[in-house]
Amino acid sequence: MSLPETPPSMELFAPDLLAGETALVTGGGTGIGKELALAYADHGANVAIASRSMDHLEPVAEAIEDRGVEACATTVDVRDRDDVEAMLETVLAEVGDVSILVNNAGANFLCPAEELSANGWRSVVGTILDGTANCTFTVGEHLIDRGGGAIVSMGATNSVRGAPYHAHSGAGKAGVHNLMQTVAAEWARHGVRANTVAPGVIRTEGVMDVMGETVAEQVIDEDLAADRLGTPADCVPVTLFLSSPAAAYVTGAYYAVDGGQLLAPTPM
Numbered sequence: 001m002s003l004p005e006t007p008p009s010m011e012l013f014a015p016d017l018l019a020g021e022t023a024l025v026t027g028g029g030t031g032i033g034k035e036l037a038l039a040y041a042d043h044g045a046n047v048a049i050a051s052r053s054m055d056h057l058e059p060v061a062e063a064i065e066d067r068g069v070e071a072c073a074t075t076v077d078v079r080d081r082d083d084v085e086a087m088l089e090t091v092l093a094e095v096g097d098v099s100i101l102v103n104n105a106g107a108n109f110l111c112p113a114e115e116l117s118a119n120g121w122r123s124v125v126g127t128i129l130d131g132t133a134n135c136t137f138t139v140g141e142h143l144i145d146r147g148g149g150a151i152v153s154m155g156a157t158n159s160v161r162g163a164p165y166h167a168h169s170g171a172g173k174a175g176v177h178n179l180m181q182t183v184a185a186e187w188a189r190h191g192v193r194a195n196t197v198a199p200g201v202i203r204t205e206g207v208m209d210v211m212g213e214t215v216a217e218q219v220i221d222e223d224l225a226a227d228r229l230g231t232p233a234d235c236v237p238v239t240l241f242l243s244s245p246a247a248a249y250v251t252g253a254y255y256a257v258d259g260g261q262l263l264a265p266t267p268m
């Protein structure tokens with residue numbers, strides 16, 4: 001038997017949980033980011049989404065507006081600090097004050113460490129770690145100026161104890177968690193909280209392109225107590241919680257959403 005599905009967040013949290021807030025979700029046009037963006041809108045927040053391609057951002061922005069809140073879709077390459085600063089200007093002009101930042105944009109491919117080129121390392125670490133730092137420092141300054149806010153960054157379980165073929169991604173995600181801990185320590189006095197959500201293996205188009213169905217079946221058999229891959233919906237409740245006043249005293253924390261992937265295998 002598998003672990004059951006996570007119920008829709010509207011069955012778990014008040015519909016107005018985040019009314020009056022504005023969330024900025026990077027990579028909000030696909031996969032986990034899309035699910036999060038729609039959930040923020042369901043719970044009353046205005047939502048801005050940003051990534052490199054407008055093609056998938058536009059339909060999600062329409063779906064956000066259909067929920068009766070304001071939406072903003074804007075392009076950004078999170079690896080570029082100037083681009084990130086321009087993104088924030090656009091978001092502030094279109095939907096106003098940002099109170100929640102979700103560092104969700106990510107990139108990965110599987111590659112043996114000794115075969116990883118310098119540019120391959122940079123393309124993944126640049127997106128994961130530089131991208132999260134660029135958005136955190138830029139939006140963080142705004143959060144400090146407005147007197148507080150919440151940052152949630154997507155980590156990954158591959159950073160906890162190393163993972164074959166994930167040298168770039170694992171190191172980048174370990175850096176993300178460490179960065180969240182540091183800004184959590186520095187910015188609590190400004191009312192800013194920062195936490196990490198670490199998905200295990202979540203069935204998205206992005207990850208299935210990376211791993212394929214055969215490896216997915218192997219991972220389910222060998223690594224997952226849950227006996228199923230995760231879904232984007234599994235990542236929603238903990239992220240909403242960390243963005244909400246319910247987590248007022250929670251900062252610098254690390255929440256795995258991994259169906260037991262990090263548990264030791266049975267010794268029998």
Ligand SMILES: CCCCCCC/C=C/C(=O)SCCNC(=O)CCNC(=O)[C@H](O)C(C)(C)COP(=O)(O)OP(=O)(O)OC[C@H]1O[C@@H](n2cnc3c(N)ncnc32)[C@H](O)[C@@H]1OP(=O)(O)O
Binds near residue numbers: 107118120206211
């Ligand atoms: C088995 C369990 C899996 C669990 C996963 C757990 C952790 C995390 C998961 C995720 O992050 S899932 C999200 C995945 N989504 C994406 O990756 C979407 C975005 N992806 C991309 O943008 C690309 O795939 C990219 C390659 C990561 C970056 O593209 P970009 O346009 O920036 O770069 P390229 O010019 O295409 O390539 C740059 C550089 O990287 C080398 N490279 C690309 N793919 C591979 C590969 N499969 N193997 C080895 N090297 C690769 C490429 O050759 C370039 O290097 P040089 O040739 O110029 O040296």
Ligand SMILES: NC(=O)C1=CN([C@@H]2O[C@H](COP(=O)(O)OP(=O)(O)OC[C@H]3O[C@@H](n4cnc5c(N)ncnc54)[C@H](OP(=O)(O)O)[C@@H]3O)[C@@H](O)[C@H]2O)C=CC1
Binds near residue numbers: 028029030104
């Ligand atoms: N799915 C999984 O199993 C796991 C996912 N994660 C993490 O969760 C997050 C979401 O993953 P998932 O939904 O699977 O991924 P997706 O591939 O669906 O999404 C990645 C998103 O990041 C955006 N993006 C990529 N590069 C950049 C960039 N340079 N600048 C701005 N945006 C960028 C992409 O949009 P665009 O192409 O338009 O730029 C896309 O929307 C990532 O941080 C990932 O590392 C962690 C562990 C496991």
